[in-house]
Amino acid sequence: MAVKEVTTYRVVGKGIRRLDAADKVRGQAQYADDLHVPDAWHGVVVRSPVAHGRLRGLQRSPDFDWTQVVVVTPEDIPGHNIVDMMGRDMPFIAYDEIQYCGEPLALVAAPTRQLARTAVAHITPDIETLTPLLTLDEMVTQYKTNPPVLHELSAKQIRKGQGAAALADADIVLEREYTAGHQEQLYIEPQGMIAIPEKDGTLFIIGSMQCPYYINPELCETLDIPPERLRVKQAAVGGAFGGKEEFPTLLAGYCALLALKAKRPVKIIYDRNQDILYTTKRHPAWSRYKVGLNKDGTLHAVQCEFLLDGGAYTTLSPVVLYRGILHAAMGYRCPHVAIDGHVYRTNTFPNGAFRGFGAPQALWAWESMMDELADAVGLPPHTFRLKQALQQGDTTPTGGLLRDSVGSPAVLEQTLARSGFADKWSRCSLGRAEDKAWYGIGCSFFAHGAGFTGDGEARIKAKVALDLEPATDGQPIVNVRVSSTEMGQGTCTILPQVAAEALSIDIAHTGFPMPDTFKVPDSGPTVASRTAMVVGHTVFQAGRKLKQQLEERVAALLFEGQPVELRENEFHGKYDAQTVPFMKGAAAVLAADGPLRVYDQFKLPAYIKWNQDTFEGDAYPAYSWGCNVAEVWVDPLTLEIKCHKITAYYDIGRVLNPVLALGQLEGGLIQALGYALMEKITIKDGKYDADRMQTYVVPTMLDGPEMDIHFLEYPYADVEPGAKGVGEIPMDGLAPALANAIARATGIRLRDLPLTPEALLKHGGFAAPAQTA
Amino acid sequence: MNKVTRNWMINGTPHRVETPPLRRLLDVLREDLRLTGTKEGCGEGECGACTVMVDDEVVLACLLPAGQVPDGAEITTVEGLEKTPGGRLLQEAYAEKGAAQCGICIPGMIVSSYALLRRGPLQAPDAIRTAHAGNICRCTGYKKIIAAVEWAAERWPETVTPTE
DSSP states (O other), X not given: OOOOOOSSOSSTTSOOOOTTHHHHHTTOOOBGGGOOOTTOEEEEEEEOSSSSEEEEEEEEOTTSOGGGSEEEOGGGOSSOSOBOSSSSOBOSSOSSEEOSTTOEEEEEEESSHHHHHHHHHTEEEEEEEOOOOOOHHHHHHHHHHOGGXXXXXXXXXXXXXXXXXXXXXXXXXXXXXXXXXXXXXXXXXXXXXXXXXXXXXXXXXXXXXXXXXXXXXHTHHHHTOOGXXXXXXXXXXXXXTTTTTSHHHHHHHHXXXXXXXXXXXXXXXXXXHHHHHTSOOBOOEEEEEEEEEOTTSOEEEEEEEEEEEEESSOTTHHHHHHHHHHHTTTTBOOSEXXXXXXXXXXXSSXXXXXXXXXXXXXXXXXXXXXXXXXXXXXXXXXXHHHHHBOOXXXXXXXXXXXXXXXXXXXXXXXXXXXHTHHHHHTTOOTTOTTOSSEEEXXXXXXXXXXXXXXXXXXXXXXXXXXXXXXXXXXXXXXXEEOSOOOSSSSHHHHXXXXXXXXXXXXXXXXXXXXXXXXXXXXXXXXXXXXXXIXXXXXXXXXXXXXXXXXXXXXXXHHSXXXXXXXXXXXXXXSSSSOEEEHHHHHHHXXXXXXXXXXXXXXXXXXXXXXXXXXXXXXXSSEEXXXXXXXEEEEOTTTOOEEEEEEEEEEXXXXXXXXXXXXXHHHHHHHHHHHHHHTOOOOEETTEESXXXXXXSOOOOTTTOOEEEEEEOOOOOTTSSSOBOOOSSGGGTXXXXXXXXXXXXXXXXXXXXXXXXXXXXXXXTGGGOOSSOO | OOOEEEEEEETTEEEEEEEOXXXXXXXXXXXXXXXXXXXXXXXXXXXXXXXXXXXXXXXXXXXXXXXXXXXXXXXXXXXXXXXXXXXXXXXXXXHHHTOOSXXXXXXHHHHHHHHHHTTOSOOSTTHHHHHXXXXXXXXXXXHHHHHHHHXXXXXXXXXXXXXX
8 A cells, every 4th residue: 555655754753732722721612511502492301210111101291381392202203213323223212112211202492401301300201111131240140041031232253263162172271250340431521412403404413522424424314304404513522432422423313303393403411410321331241261271371272252231222332342352362372262242232321432442341351361371371471471472473363464563572571671570570469468568560461453343444435635725814724624523632633743744834734623514524433543543544645635736736836837846844846946935835826726625535455354244354454552560559458459550561553643642541541540440330220320420430630650651663554654543542451450460469369340449358358368369 | 589799800800790699600600601611520529620719719610609709709710810920831831741632621620720839839749639639630641730730830930929
């Protein structure tokens, strides 16, 4: 594919300040709830009080004046009452069987939120209750005893070599089970959306979202509106982490249905309690491994069953499952692999996208298992990993060849060396009674597929545009026009950096307007660690095209036809010393031709082969690699677990902006720390018990450990400038590294996330066992 | 409905506010005065996104009834920081160090920083962490925010301490 033309970069690789920094530090960024929409009514959802049931009807109290409000029920839906995601099983508004507590039964809009809530209080649903299946534990019990009872939402398998049959030839076979619970994204800006019916018949949706091109087309069928009449624009997004990937389609739908009936703008801003109760979470997961080892400690066969609690409907669960099973035996050489993945329904809010997308759950189990396997064969965990870490030329569990840009085993070796792992590992407490504090160290090693899973990039064919146009001050600017969104991770800066690099201009001459489906082509959703690699590459290609076109026009307009090169912000004539500043040349082109737009489209390298049916081949175009070492102190009296240091190396390919990339890793690691040690949800009466920030506890500034984070750059040669993904990989490895550290500190192996003092107590924490359980 | 009248100095500008006494200060700022820089993240005093200063105290605008803010009070929100040398220094520090990612916690976070630094040189080694413990950030992992506050503390303009 692309041949490297540039070896040294002017703009890429620099810690350039975010283009949105000034607005954000001044409190000027406009988030959904900050937008002033005159005459907007407030929407509220009427929700099911039961987790499973059959709706017989809705009674509206005659004591309320219904002329003041607008009520939407399924009969008011212009098109099909369906949310079209990976499955077509979810209605926008329930009309028969109710599948989760809080499922919408009707929508209400009123001039004030208070009046809308009062109206909702005057609606009483008549529901025949049915028995719900609520928890991962219940689901796993059914899976083991009576699987036909379960409602399967998705399934997929991976087979390599002789699969599970090869376990018979292994010298040692170890079987273990692990679970992981829900995790809430807890972006600090709750979900918010506004639908505005325009005079020309267009419906304008603006709000907090990751993926404008999910809402259009997903709403078109429901609203019975052609795509060209549905305009979707992103407002500033106050954090997302996957939580604003697919969910905003629902909120946009609620607003849109109400706005169309009320014939006026309708706004819904969730409060925190609603946001936790009625939006997506990370899927709870159960893994059971049977792993066969040879006497020398090499992996012989891996059998894995990987189950996800999908919640009530399919939504995006199949792809979460795919990413999960593709990472469930990744990272190490193993000739025989059998992985069976299933997503089953529970009667809870549909679980969905969350940074890592199935990989953190899979790697939590797999990297815990690696330590248990090392124990079983009598090797230290680092020796065991180094022995069989994948290298260039090896194949993945799906038979994909690791061709280039393989940061393994370098990231593993470097992290172990920098943290002094081997020495510290030999001096851990193991729950010794005489120790006043128990010390432990643990590691994890992992890859994360960059870009869409499987055939995703080939199907989406990301499209981007660059516009040379006048800015608000009339001066020329090159605007990056993509549907990839800024949600804190830095898209609004790295993509202009890449464009500026390709054009050889200053980043000051580039811009990143908020994505608006009436103005940007579909570069795909902002997910899957794909923006820097896939969209970045496509922006670079478009930048090269625009550069060439500008050079030709400036040659004709200002250089009397002499060939011209745009280099370091100036147009240079080939035959004389004449130069013209970029802005002057660009202004001349604008004056002569008007705004100029170039497009480009992503194409996967031809050698990438993938079979979506058999799950064989190159599951991802490239992988990022990482290694985490976690060090903990555990208090023998209180069993309090304190992680005081994390050492990590990452290969994310070319680092486009080291400040932003480090920000992703630091922030992601602290989110992973919460997942591992603090964030816990259980279900009571069909509802999440931790339903507010008082009870759903996330790390504060006082909880952060020392973080020693480094990059090892193995640029991905098929894309320019060679980035892979950084967004998700920080979620992947910390939980198992911590469980491995806690096992070395206490002698207790915890196999359920989160890892809490209560769990240590349950496993005999105060008894100070002498060996690993 | 009964209303109270208050004369407040908000970000250096006098404002006369009529409001039901139990209305949250947050709603008066955001809805009545359209000072939308101050954010609502949880509505129950846990996240700190609505942190503002009333006189010299850091308060959570989602918990404070407007009627409890006395006549003559000086209120500082994120929008007021750029009117002060210390506030501008902090804005520069946050931008330079990459302390803002999604940015939604920053209006509250940076007001906490401002309230801390204007009290004078940092004394305790964990003064920064303690002063921001009530401001939740889900993006950054806090490291770059701490770096920004340290950077600003080293450069804090002496002439504006303790009150600007």
